[in-house]
Amino acid sequence: MAQILDGRKYADLALDEAAAKVEALKKKGVTPGLAVILVGDDPASQTYVRSKGKACDRVGIYSRTLILAEDTTQAELEKLIMELNRDTQIDGILLQLPLPPHLDEQHALSCIAPEKDVDGFHALNAGRLMLSLEGVQPCTPKGILYMLRQGGIPIDGAHAVVVGRSNIVGKPTALLLLKENATVTLCHSHTPDLKEQTRQADILVAAVGKPQLITADMVKPGAAVIDVGINRVNGRLVGDVDFAGVSAVAGAISPVPGGVGLMTVAMLMDNVVSLAAARA
Numbered sequence: 001m002a003q004i005l006d007g008r009k010y011a012d013l014a015l016d017e018a019a020a021k022v023e024a025l026k027k028k029g030v031t032p033g034l035a036v037i038l039v040g041d042d043p044a045s046q047t048y049v050r051s052k053g054k055a056c057d058r059v060g061i062y063s064r065t066l067i068l069a070e071d072t073t074q075a076e077l078e079k080l081i082m083e084l085n086r087d088t089q090i091d092g093i094l095l096q097l098p099l100p101p102h103l104d105e106q107h108a109l110s111c112i113a114p115e116k117d118v119d120g121f122h123a124l125n126a127g128r129l130m131l132s133l134e135g136v137q138p139c140t141p142k143g144i145l146y147m148l149r150q151g152g153i154p155i156d157g158a159h160a161v162v163v164g165r166s167n168i169v170g171k172p173t174a175l176l177l178l179k180e181n182a183t184v185t186l187c188h189s190h191t192p193d194l195k196e197q198t199r200q201a202d203i204l205v206a207a208v209g210k211p212q213l214i215t216a217d218m219v220k221p222g223a224a225v226i227d228v229g230i231n232r233v234n235g236r237l238v239g240d241v242d243f244a245g246v247s248a249v250a251g252a253i254s255p256v257p258g259g260v261g262l263m264t265v266a267m268l269m270d271n272v273v274s275l276a277a278a279r280a
């Protein structure tokens, strides 16, 4: 039976670390602040925004949630972002994605000041990651790396296979693993024989959004499997990995729920603290 990479345990640890840093900053008269913008009333996004607010309360970060109507215009959204860019109480600005289809996500993200880009989605921070320079790292990929380290999974020299090439998960995860000296294969919807690739993986990251995509026959015995997927099936939350089957083959596996999702929120807190420290 595989070792469980326990997101709750590792996220607790990361949140305690963030809380200690917040306390130290407060002693210097700095209270880190996060603004979360939510456009529309998507129930999943509302849940994520609530969990971010709760995490802020737990670690002592000042948080402000700004809820905009579904029919908000691009100009209105970007005006709000510009105001937050100038707001001295706010160190990090998070634009909850996805936006309603009439809004241009990339353009809105580009309006966030790079020094307040808490998700690391601004082109400048994405470029810094590409160049292996210091900068804000996207929360989910950063959480995956934190989880691997805490789980004692060797990264240096490992063959990592990442399935999914999105700008927010797959691509930055591949870059972070590469930075840690893994040999990285990045797979996507046009990869002809996915199983042939995934079976090579010492570390397998599934970030697709398709339940049961990764089955036991696709996993090398002893591999570490990180399930990023969040899918709702018959009202139940599941990942991209057939947990029951794969946990019998893998050396380590992260569950859904109780895995990467919690790490994402914890790393968000860490990013707010880092931005506040940099600004101070």
Ligand code: NAD
Pocket: 140, 163, 164, 165, 166, 167, 168, 169, 170, 187, 188, 189, 190, 191, 194, 207, 208, 209, 210, 228, 229, 230, 231, 260, 261, 262, 264
């Ligand atoms: P996305 O839709 O932007 O990207 C999905 C990727 O999967 C694409 O690159 C596509 O090429 C690839 N893909 C699609 N079908 C495939 C197939 N059959 N074989 C191989 N690759 C395939 O999604 P995303 O934003 O990267 O999110 C991926 C999943 O992770 C979703 O379930 C999302 O909800 C979840 N997610 C979880 C967290 C978290 O904190 N746990 C954070 C972000 C996203």
